[in-house]
Amino acid sequence: MKLILELKRHLKSEFSKNVATLFTGSVVAQAIPLLASLVLSRLYTPEDFAINEVFLRLYSIGLVFSTLRYEQAIVLPKENSKAAHIIFLILKISLITGLFFLVFNLFFGKWIEDAQGIPNLYYYLLLIPVALVVSSNYQALNYWAVRNKNYKQLSVTKSTVSFTNSGYRLIVGALTSGHPIGLVSSMILSQFVGALILLKGNLKSFITFSKDRDKGDILKIAKEYDDFPKVNTLHALLDAIREATIIYLIIHFFGDTTLGLYAFTVRIMKLPLGMIGTSIGQVFFQKAAEVVNQKKSVYEITLKTIKKLTIISLPIFILIGLLSDWAFEFVFGDKWSDAGFIAQIITPWMFFNFLNSPLSQIPLIVKKQKEVFFISIIGFVVSVLGLICGGLYLKDVYNSLILFSIIQSCYLLFVLLWILKIAKRYDKANLTVE
Secondary structure (H helix, E strand, O other): OHHHHHHHHHHOOHHHHHHHHHHHHHHHHHHHHHHHHHHHHHHOOHHHHHHHHHHHHHHHHHHHHHHOOHHHHOOOOOOHHHHHHHHHHHHHHHHHHHHHHHHHHHHHHHHHHHHHOOOOHHHHHOOHHHHHHHHHHHHHHHHHHHHOOOHHHHHHHHHHHHHHHHHHHHHHHHHOOOOOHHHHHHHHHHHHHHHHHHHOOOHHHHHHHHHHOOOOHHHHHHHHOOHHHHHHHHHHHHHHHHHHHHHHHHHHHHHHHHHHHHHHHHHHHHHHHHHHHHHHHHHHHHHHHHHHHOOOOHHHHHHHHHHHHHHHHHHHHHHHHHHHHHHHHHHHOHHHHHHHHHHHHHHHHHHHHHHHHHHOOHHHHOOOHHHHHHHHHHHHHHHHHHHHHHHHHHOOHHHHHHHHHHHHHHHHHHHHHHHHHHHHHHHHHHOOOO
């Protein structure tokens, strides 16, 4: 009874209402491409999707450099003018990065095309600079909306971007008999539309901020938040390398079929909980930054958020642990029964991942980016070593995944406790005792 009352109290809070607003948009945004994929798979060939995948890989690498992770700093300043200057900084960085990738692709695009063995890939790579500029500023405007608590606008934007992306792919695919340009350019168009929606109502303010700023303002902002490019950029690249290494090791030791089961299971488990976690994370980031600027307790809001996340997710993960082997076979068919068993194995890891994901912004807010980067290196090493040990000595996919899940769970629990520790230390160092 006490748990039910506590849950009701949390659900009535402003925090929960903001999360619910964002979650509504996330559900729609995820449902649209899921339904559209039933048709897209018939319009486009595997070769078309290969071109899109290579495009996205290079684009993802460029995106890290086209913002230098400064977009995450938009929520932090107390003054809106300062946050707007970060957006101007991102615009300049994205234009420089876009120009670099344009020159790079002009000189090396043909070589990449020959190395991949994909005809006409060169011409699609020339779209990467445009994609980087559009996506960088779309991300920046997303964080501006989070900063100003425009969660309804964010929710509408997510749905519109998803609808534009899928709708454009379907229309171009139908009109061109599945030309890959529909896949490659859809992301650019949809995020451009999203940026326009987020810019609506803020354009006059940005023009005013632009006129009022001094020449050295952007340079000062870049220096003040230089931990983001120095540490967070490396952190993002490390995460990408970690994911690629894990996939390589699974293929190497256990084959393509196991990788397919593993990837499918992780995607299915992260999809619904990821929508909740992302929504909570965006609201939490804004609220935590606000708490810091108001000289209130970071530890208190962090602990409260952990409690809310546990109340929301623990019953779900218990059900997954008990029923996933049956549910996967029932919903997806006999060939996915092993995926249900893998879901049971990785349930503890997914639970701690869900708790950690929204709280990952705390090290940014309390300026512990360097420490969290080194902790991520530890996570990278233990994850890789766990899979290597499983492949070399256990020689069984399920026992190896059990070992991997245990290592991941222990690591994420350590990170969770560390986040609470740095939040408490921050309060002790910065809060004035009345």
